[in-house]
Amino acid sequence: MSKIILITGGTSGFGAxxxxxFIEGGWRVVTTGRRADRLQALVERYGAERVHALAFxxxxxxxLRAALEGIPPEFRDIDVLVNxxxxxxxxxxxxxxSLEQWRQMIDTNVTALATITHALLPRLIERRGAIVNISSxxxxxxxTGGNVYGGTKAFVTQFSLGLRSDLHxxxxxxxxxxxxxxxxxFTLVRTxxxxxxxxxxxxxxxxxxxxxxxxxxxxxxxxxxHLNINRLEVMPVSQSFAGLQIHRG
Ligand code: NDP
Ligand code: 8X3
Numbered sequence: 001m002s003k004i005i006l007i008t009g010g011t012s013g014f015g016a017x018x019x020x021x022f023i024e025g026g027w028r029v030v031t032t033g034r035r036a037d038r039l040q041a042l043v044e045r046y047g048a049e050r051v052h053a054l055a056f057x058x059x060x061x062x063x064l065r066a067a068l069e070g071i072p073p074e075f076r077d078i079d080v081l082v083n084x085x086x087x088x089x090x091x092x093x094x095x096x097x098s099l100e101q102w103r104q105m106i107d108t109n110v111t112a113l114a115t116i117t118h119a120l121l122p123r124l125i126e127r128r129g130a131i132v133n134i135s136s137x138x139x140x141x142x143x144t145g146g147n148v149y150g151g152t153k154a155f156v157t158q159f160s161l162g163l164r165s166d167l168h169x170x171x172x173x174x175x176x177x178x179x180x181x182x183x184x185x186f187t188l189v190r191t192x193x194x195x196x197x198x199x200x201x202x203x204x205x206x207x208x209x210x211x212x213x214x215x216x217x218x219x220x221x222x223x224x225x226h227l228n229i230n231r232l233e234v235m236p237v238s239q240s241f242a243g244l245q246i247h248r249g
Contacts, residue, residue: 005221006030006078008058008116009085011038013184014134017210018082021218023050030054030075032067032085049074058085058112059104068119079127080221081120083113084134086152088190091145102148109152114159128171128225132217133160137180137233141241153178157231164230173228175220180235182208205238 005022009015010031016038019029023046032054033039039053052075056063086109089101117131124131138146139153160176167174187198213234220229 002026002028003079004028004030004075004077005080005082006032006120007082007084008032008113010042010053011035013186014179014182014210014213015082015084016042017214018084018217019051021211021214022221025218025222028052028075030071030078032056032058058116059107061112061115064112064115065119068116076123077127078120078123079129080132081117081124081129082132082134082217083117083156085112086134088138088149088186089192091190093145094147097147105148105152109149110155113156117159117163124172125167125170130173130175130221131160131163132175132177132220133157134213135160135176135178137178137235139178140233144245161230164228171225173220173225175229176231177213177216177220178231178233179208179213180233180239181205182210182213182236184210205236207236207238208234 005027007015007018007022007029008031010019010029011033015031015033019031019042022029028050030052031039031042034055034057036055039055043051043053052071054067054071056067058064087105089105090097113133123129133156135156136153138150139157142150157176157178160174164174181202183202187201188195191197216232216234220232223229
């Protein structure tokens, strides 16, 4: 019987590419997102026996629980959980940022990620499965306007390491993948739909693609069972580190 992966946020970007990668690799996929039309298109493309789609908002804990409870028996034995659904909202410095946007990032990137992980842990332990959390370089390297987004990703990285420790001896593997600049719908979402800003950011930068990260997840999930990749930081060659800032006067 083929293995089963649950990928949150399968409607675009890294998540959509990961759905394609694992289907091509012969796995069965459970995936989630709010955009039901895109989920339906995945089911139509790959067939209901290979993809099971769950349309709900990750921030709604009751909807999340109901969706997981409604997974049909043939998709229940989840081997790998990819916590990918997430977002950044805004680029303003903290003193000008929107509290509503901060809360949405925390509710999605932190609370929902922890909630689905908590719900699936017993099943993952039973199956000696794996958890792949999509963090970000923003969790390690602060930048102006990164404030709460960076904070949520620092949580994702540290939570991954903590899970590794707690799951010691269970055989469950945990990985934090920490990408840098990647061309997805991320910047469109961050800028509330500013396609010009999004195109400008990626122009000429040869950014990471969804397929690059899908391939990394495929590699991590298919390693021999005695190996665990704890953290995987990935940047495009075009991106590197800049210095600290000094204000005078
Ligand atoms: P996209 O915007 O292309 O994809 C985000 C996915 O998350 C979509 O499928 C979206 O589905 C889902 N999602 C967001 N909010 C919710 C919600 N409330 N409920 C359910 N699903 C939700 O961006 P990426 O592919 O780039 O982002 C994927 C992950 O990668 C995120 O965690 C992001 O922080 C991280 N990341 C991105 C980087 C980049 O530069 N692109 C770099 C490092 C990390 P829908 O809208 O249908 O609900
Ligand atoms: C996305 C990468 O550098 O835009 O997590 O924050 S960055």
